[in-house]
Amino acid sequence: xxxxxxxxxxxxxxxxxxxxxRCNYSSSVSVYLFWYVQYPNQGLQLLLKYLSGxxxxxxxxxxxxxxxxxxxxxxxxxxxxxxxxxxxYFCAVRDGGATNKLIFGTGTLLAVQP
Amino acid sequence: xxGVTQSPTHLIKTRGQQVTLRCSPKSGHDxxxxxxxxxxQGPQFIFQYYEEEERQRGNFPDRFSGHQFPNYSSELNVNAxxxxxxxxxxxxxxxxxxxxxxxxxxxxxxx
Numbered sequence: 001x002x003x004x005x006x007x008x009x010x011x012x013x014x015x016x017x018x019x020x021x022r023c024n025y026s027s028s029v030s031v032y033l034f035w036y037v038q039y040p041n042q043g044l045q046l047l048l049k050y051l052s053g054x055x056x057x058x059x060x061x062x063x064x065x066x067x068x069x070x071x072x073x074x075x076x077x078x079x080x081x082x083x084x085x086x087x088x089y090f091c092a093v094r095d096g097g098a099t100n101k102l103i104f105g106t107g108t109l110l111a112v113q114p
Numbered sequence: 115x116x117g118v119t120q121s122p123t124h125l126i127k128t129r130g131q132q133v134t135l136r137c138s139p140k141s142g143h144d145x146x147x148x149x150x151x152x153x154x155q156g157p158q159f160i161f162q163y164y165e166e167e168e169r170q171r172g173n174f175p176d177r178f179s180g181h182q183f184p185n186y187s188s189e190l191n192v193n194a195x196x197x198x199x200x201x202x203x204x205x206x207x208x209x210x211x212x213x214x215x216x217x218x219x220x221x222x223x224x225x
Contacts, residue, residue: 004156036216043120043204043218044157090156101147101170102206102214104156 002026002093006105014113015083021076021108023065023091032094033074034102035065039087047089050074061085086112118143118207118217126223127195133222135190139207140215145169146188147214148180149204157204163188192222200224 003026013019025031032051036044048059055067065076074091088109092102119138127133139146145164149157159172163182182188186207192199200223206214 041221043118043202044206044216046214046216049213092156100208100214101159101162101172102149102157103159106156107154 002031002095002103004091004093004103004105006091006108008108009106010109010111012111012113013081016080018079019077019081019110021089021091021110023074023076023105025072025074025091025093033065033067034092034094035059035063035074035076036090036092036104037087038090038107044090047076081110081112083112083114085110118205118215120203120205120217120220122220123218124221124223126225128225129195129197131195132191132193133195135192135203135205135220135222137188137190137205137207137217139186139188139205143207143209143215144186145208146182146186147206147208148188148190149206150174151202151204151219153201160190195224197224 005024007022034049035047037047038044048057050057050067058064063078088107090107091105095101095103117140121136147162148160151157160174161171162169166182177193179191202219202221204219205217208214
């Protein structure tokens, strides 16, 4: 079965600084990877996804993630964060089988400070 | 275009009671999955419904059951509530392919 590890439970960073949120997944023949963001008291919003093709994927609000098959990683990066980026970020992998169910990591709280 | 709609948004129940949560999928989506997110944790897969049948189930007891209606909407039922069932319950809908759209969730508190 697939699994996802987010090693950092919380990442504090100052506004306009760069940030990287780490995500590692268990190896599989083929894999679909996702980053979701959750603002306080809200549901999950899809930030970006890797299905195939280019290993670098980008979101509309400046985040990017790179699929690294050899290191089984899918780290999320942003060159300059804003206060509004403060949220919980979840990495997820699609499990094999007919349901396409998602396996989530435990989340990383990105805390942007002024 | 409405996304995934869940109701109610918040709910308080007493131990031993039963609860029903509702989900309307995004327009054009025919598959509904339910997830439980305990405080400080990532979402955990409960089960998925497709063509009105449960297609797969996660590691949850039989107290958790569900239903999907012909219009693709879905219900999650939990019987004999325990304090540990307190969580945010998320509904996600999809069509074909691996993409999901999540609702805002129902916050269930068991006292």
